Amino acid sequence: MSEIKKHDTPMMEELKKGPFPSFVDDIEQYGEKHKKQACFDLLGQLELSYKHKETHWKHGGIVGVFGYGGGVIGRYSDQQDKFPAIWAFHTIRVNQPASKFYHTSALRKLCEMWDHRGSGMTNFHGSTGDIILLGTVTEQLEPVFFDLTHQLKMDLGGSGSNLRTPACCIGKARCEWSCIDTQELCYDLTMTYQDELHRPAFPYKFKFKISGCPNDCVASIARADFSIIGTWIDDIRIDQEAVKAYVGGELKPNAGAHAGRDWGKFDIQKEVIDLCPTQCMYWDGEKLYINNKECNRCMHCINVMPEALRPGTDTGATILMGAKAPILEGAQLSTVMVPFIRLEPPYDELKEIIENVWMFWMEEGKNRERLGELMQRVGLANFVETVKLKHVPQMVKEPRSNPYVFWKEEEVEGGWKRDIKEYRERHPA
Incomplete structure (x- = not known):
């Protein structure tokens, strides 16, 4: 050596x-x-x-494995004379298990394989969620793929203009707040959309991220084209005695996780009621009241007083679309598209929404245009109608403030003209 x-x-x-x-x-x-x-x-x-002050990685052609269009990111050094060991330094994305649960034996086998076939360096995990195997040469790509699929029973993740590897939070496996089975849904979507995951045909990348509750621990609202966030449609459950215990100092707020902060004597008015974004809570000194119709599921009150408050039992998910990091049009947060949908296998209603969105995006999307940018370009109203969703108030952050309200011709015909006719009938003079 x-x-x-x-x-x-x-x-x-x-x-x-x-x-x-x-x-x-x-x-x-x-x-x-x-x-x-x-x-x-x-x-x-x-x-x-x-x-x-510049990168020294260059685009030297597309590499991959036979039959797949994604999963391998080609990387070549433009300083090969100085650094010959990284003349090619291809990165391989491996589809992580749902919620990133691993058996140690699987990790050992994976690392042994990568030490043999590549640089040995890994990244657990990439921003999309994949296991990242950092650095190998072109000749090792097919052997790596063979070892992954045949010996380790793992598959490549997504890269390029395709569906990226779906990711989810830890869900019901270890989280008491999870309103949906994130792992089952993540696995189902991964298996259903294998073709979209491995054979790029989209205008640009597309990300699913699944959170079990509105705490959104996978940050889907900021990063996912299609966010699925568990929620409830009934009332927050309240244990009034536990509320009193928090107020009286018998229970520590925030589950005792102060994060370096000295709460002092817990003030429910200051720490919970006044911080409610919709002001839907009231404490009369003896009892906590919640106007659940106004609650926007921010989870703050539940996080601060977890032994007193819990999500409802009638659960499902909220669907949001259009988030992305700053690429062409700057960073965007996602928009509520479906306030509540029930999620039960085989998730046919959810998949119908997904496929309607894809059909429109693939038809109308420009090259390297994320879904959120398409929504911005065509307008929310046009997008919602085209993908066959209902217009709902939750899609609008605040009522429009300009006076230019436009009506469709059929709405005009059936609206104000009818009103005028009725008025004239009532007032013939």
């Missing part, structure tokens, strides 16, 4: 300082232990990128 060559990396050394763990230390330790030149070449190229 040839001797490992290390590079002069003063800026990387700076990243090793301070109280927090450093990825530089991790990479160096792994490279030393396993004699991986790619680890040191990677740090050398990163040093050069910091110095030049």
